[in-house]
Amino acid sequence: MKKALAVAKWEYLEKVKSKTFLIGLLLTPVLMIGMGVLPTYFAGQEDDRTRIVGVIDQTGELAPRFAEKLQKRYTLANGQPNYVVRVLAMGPAIDLRREVDEAGKLAAAESIDGVCVITSGVYSDSVVEFRSTSLGDFRIAGRMQEVLHDIVAEKKVLALGLDPGILKQLRIHVSVEPVKISKTGEKDSAGFETVFLSAYVFLMMLFLLIVTSGQMLVRSVIEEKSNRIVEILVSSCSPTDLMAGKVLGLSGLGFTQMAFWALIAVVVALQFGVSIIDPGNAALLVVYFILGYLFYAAVFIGAGSPLNTEQEAQQVTSYLVIVLILPLALALPAMKNPDALWLKVLTYIPFLTPTMMALRIPIQMPSVMEIVATVLLMVGSIYLAMVAAGRIFRIGILLTGKSPKLIEILRWARNG
Amino acid sequence: MLSIHHLRKDFSTARAVDDVSFDVHRGEIFGLLGPNGAGKTTTIRMILDILQPDAGEITYDGEKLSPPTRNRMGYLPEERGLYRKSKLHDTVLYFAELRGMTHSSAKRAAYGWLQRFGLWEHANRKVEELSKGNQQKVQFIVAVIHDPDLVILDEPFSGLDPVNQLMFKDALQELKQRNKAVIFSTHQMDQAEKLSDTLCLINKGRVVLGGTVRDVKKQYGSNALHVQYDGDGRFMKELPGVRRAIVYENSAELELAATARIQDLLSRINAQVEVRKFEVVEPSLHSIFINVVGGDGAGAVRPVEAQP
Numbered sequence: 001m002k003k004a005l006a007v008a009k010w011e012y013l014e015k016v017k018s019k020t021f022l023i024g025l026l027l028t029p030v031l032m033i034g035m036g037v038l039p040t041y042f043a044g045q046e047d048d049r050t051r052i053v054g055v056i057d058q059t060g061e062l063a064p065r066f067a068e069k070l071q072k073r074y075t076l077a078n079g080q081p082n083y084v085v086r087v088l089a090m091g092p093a094i095d096l097r098r099e100v101d102e103a104g105k106l107a108a109a110e111s112i113d114g115v116c117v118i119t120s121g122v123y124s125d126s127v128v129e130f131r132s133t134s135l136g137d138f139r140i141a142g143r144m145q146e147v148l149h150d151i152v153a154e155k156k157v158l159a160l161g162l163d164p165g166i167l168k169q170l171r172i173h174v175s176v177e178p179v180k181i182s183k184t185g186e187k188d189s190a191g192f193e194t195v196f197l198s199a200y201v202f203l204m205m206l207f208l209l210i211v212t213s214g215q216m217l218v219r220s221v222i223e224e225k226s227n228r229i230v231e232i233l234v235s236s237c238s239p240t241d242l243m244a245g246k247v248l249g250l251s252g253l254g255f256t257q258m259a260f261w262a263l264i265a266v267v268v269a270l271q272f273g274v275s276i277i278d279p280g281n282a283a284l285l286v287v288y289f290i291l292g293y294l295f296y297a298a299v300f301i302g303a304g305s306p307l308n309t310e311q312e313a314q315q316v317t318s319y320l321v322i323v324l325i326l327p328l329a330l331a332l333p334a335m336k337n338p339d340a341l342w343l344k345v346l347t348y349i350p351f352l353t354p355t356m357m358a359l360r361i362p363i364q365m366p367s368v369m370e371i372v373a374t375v376l377l378m379v380g381s382i383y384l385a386m387v388a389a390g391r392i393f394r395i396g397i398l399l400t401g402k403s404p405k406l407i408e409i410l411r412w413a414r415n416g
Numbered sequence: 417m418l419s420i421h422h423l424r425k426d427f428s429t430a431r432a433v434d435d436v437s438f439d440v441h442r443g444e445i446f447g448l449l450g451p452n453g454a455g456k457t458t459t460i461r462m463i464l465d466i467l468q469p470d471a472g473e474i475t476y477d478g479e480k481l482s483p484p485t486r487n488r489m490g491y492l493p494e495e496r497g498l499y500r501k502s503k504l505h506d507t508v509l510y511f512a513e514l515r516g517m518t519h520s521s522a523k524r525a526a527y528g529w530l531q532r533f534g535l536w537e538h539a540n541r542k543v544e545e546l547s548k549g550n551q552q553k554v555q556f557i558v559a560v561i562h563d564p565d566l567v568i569l570d571e572p573f574s575g576l577d578p579v580n581q582l583m584f585k586d587a588l589q590e591l592k593q594r595n596k597a598v599i600f601s602t603h604q605m606d607q608a609e610k611l612s613d614t615l616c617l618i619n620k621g622r623v624v625l626g627g628t629v630r631d632v633k634k635q636y637g638s639n640a641l642h643v644q645y646d647g648d649g650r651f652m653k654e655l656p657g658v659r660r661a662i663v664y665e666n667s668a669e670l671e672l673a674a675t676a677r678i679q680d681l682l683s684r685i686n687a688q689v690e691v692r693k694f695e696v697v698e699p700s701l702h703s704i705f706i707n708v709v710g711g712d713g714a715g716a717v718r719p720v721e722a723q724p
Contacts, residue, residue: 006514010510013506229497229499231491
């Protein structure tokens with residue numbers, strides 16, 4: 001045990017001091033914040049110049065009012081109108097296809113930013129196309145929609161012989177806010193975005209931490225094998241001590257990293273008054289985090305110790321990355337339907353359990369039964385994985401030259 | 417102190433070690449010799465408790481190998497390396513602690529060894545910044561820092577420059593004087609002949625010769641004739657009474673059959689070349705090695721490397 005601690009201390013200190021670790025430690029939060037904050041920030045930015053919107057109007061009556069309203073309603077910070085409307089063609093007689101083609105050329109030549117095509121069907125099916133070379137600006141479509149909404153309603157009210165002023169009274173805004181109900185029945189103000197983000201951020205953290213430390217582990221084993229340090233190591237202490245020390249040291253490293261990131265998260269949260277995660281959830285997530293970390297440490301040791309070259313290591317770790325990344329891809333469907341059977345089934349595959357639970361907890365807290373069952377499943381899996389990894393490790397670390405076939409490795413795992 | 421009885425180890429493809437037995441005593445330098453692939457490293461790994469033998473027994477001061485006995489052995493592996501990115505001092509301390517030393521005693525010992533090899537001023541440099549010669553010194557320190565009773569060195573002289581070779585030899589002699597046991601493996605026979613008190617020659621996993629250097633030579637029996645001459649000496653291989661000849665440019669080592677008559681031989685040689693010097697000697701380990709290893713019809717066995 002004393003020797004395992006010596007190994008742990010060494011693994012921890014040598015890696016904490018390494019540049020790779022420091023860079024990862026600092027860069028990851030920067031990246032995460034960057035990925036989370038920047039797109040919203042840029043999306044929220046107002047335009048800095050007037051946009052020219054072309055209009056092709058088959059009804060022959062909406063375009064002037066549309067232009068007037070759009071130009072008046074939205075202005076830039078400097079007081080200039082945000083949008084200037086250029087009526088390209090108007091009237092029932094126009095050749096729609098030809099006009100649209102022409103407008104397309106104008107847009108391509110950048111003399112207009114886009115063209116709004118109002119067909120005569122606008123009164124019945126209410127669909128209007130906005131053609132633009134860049135679809136990135138989703139705000140303009142919303143604004144035009146609002147304006148069109150108003151003027152079409154206006155026309156309809158007039159046609160009924162009513163006073164258009166009545167529209168003001170009739171305009172009702174109802175918005176539906178998703179509110180999550182927590183187990184205690186209290187309402188929880190987390191909206192879709194918060195839930196999605198917290199699930200996603202946590203998954204990303206778990207993923208990054210497992211992958212980086214797993215790679216570190218495999219790389220260190222390969223280094224020790226290639227220069228035969230491993231022979232000195234296993235002549236000094238038992239392979240079990242060596243492996244235990246490596247897992248311990250690496251876990252220490254992972255938790256240092258996580259604690260540091262958590263600290264940043266808390267600071268950011270306090271600073272901006274956003275609560276990403278509920279403390280109760282957080283505690284549970286940490287449990288799954290630790291379980292997942294230990295399980296994958298064993299998996300990486302088992303998969304990495306028979307290998308001899310960096311290339312092989314990269315290949316093997318990339319397979320594991322695919323397994324780990326799977327829940328990330330499932331985040332959206334899981335949010336739409338948190339009760340789906342497939343979600344539950346996937347949760348009970350030990351390779352996916354921690355990540356699936358990390359995905360599910362912020363969306364909808366699984367039942368206590370499920371939590372107990374998955375924790376037990378993980379504890380059992382970790383035990384088995386450690387035993388198997390230990391057996392592979394014992395043989396694998398002394399092996400040089402050609403890497404063994406998968407079937408041989410599995411035999412070692414079974415027989416020891 | 418170390419007793420090995422009927423050791424056997426099988427790998428899936430071959431039997432690597434077959435019924436190997438020998439003893440190593442305190443105050444003795446023990447040479448484990450053999451061609452490449454003879455089973456030297458496998459035997460060493462079993463002594464170090466890295467590999468489990470399939471049969472046979474190893475005892476250390478009468479005890480079976482156990483975690484505590486590990487702390488009394490030191491090891492220098494054949495292909496040597498260290499953690500390149502780590503600091504010299506940290507590395508030495510780590511390996512010392514792995515051998516069961518406390519942090520403070522490891523520190524003291526590290527200071528002593530690093531001072532002795534002139535490395536103390538580099539203690540805080542990374543291993544990769546050191547010269548190759550200095551790295552080799554560090555590896556040696558790692559093998560002996562915990563003051564083991566048994567030091568095992570696998571091919572300690574390969575890749576060493578002459579200065580470091582001398583240093584290693586001195587260090588081995590010193591260990592011997594301090595009543596430690598040293599096992600070293602090599603396929604360089606002249607090294608073994610000069611250094612070892614006792615030796616064991618392994619070929620294809622089996623012990624072929626063993627004992628003190630003198631014993632081995634006696635077991636082997638025959639004497640050799642060393643001749644220096646001017647002229648073409650190739651004919652000497654065919655002379656009667658010569659069991660085997662290694663003929664160089666201007667000298668030859670002739671291994672004599674028991675029946676050989678030296679006077680006859682000499683006059684025959686003198687008739688064809690001009691003899692400048694001759695001497696009757698015990699056979700060198702080198703020639704014994706070639707004879708024993710190469711003489712069993714194993715074409716795959718490579719000749720012994722010449723000493724630089």
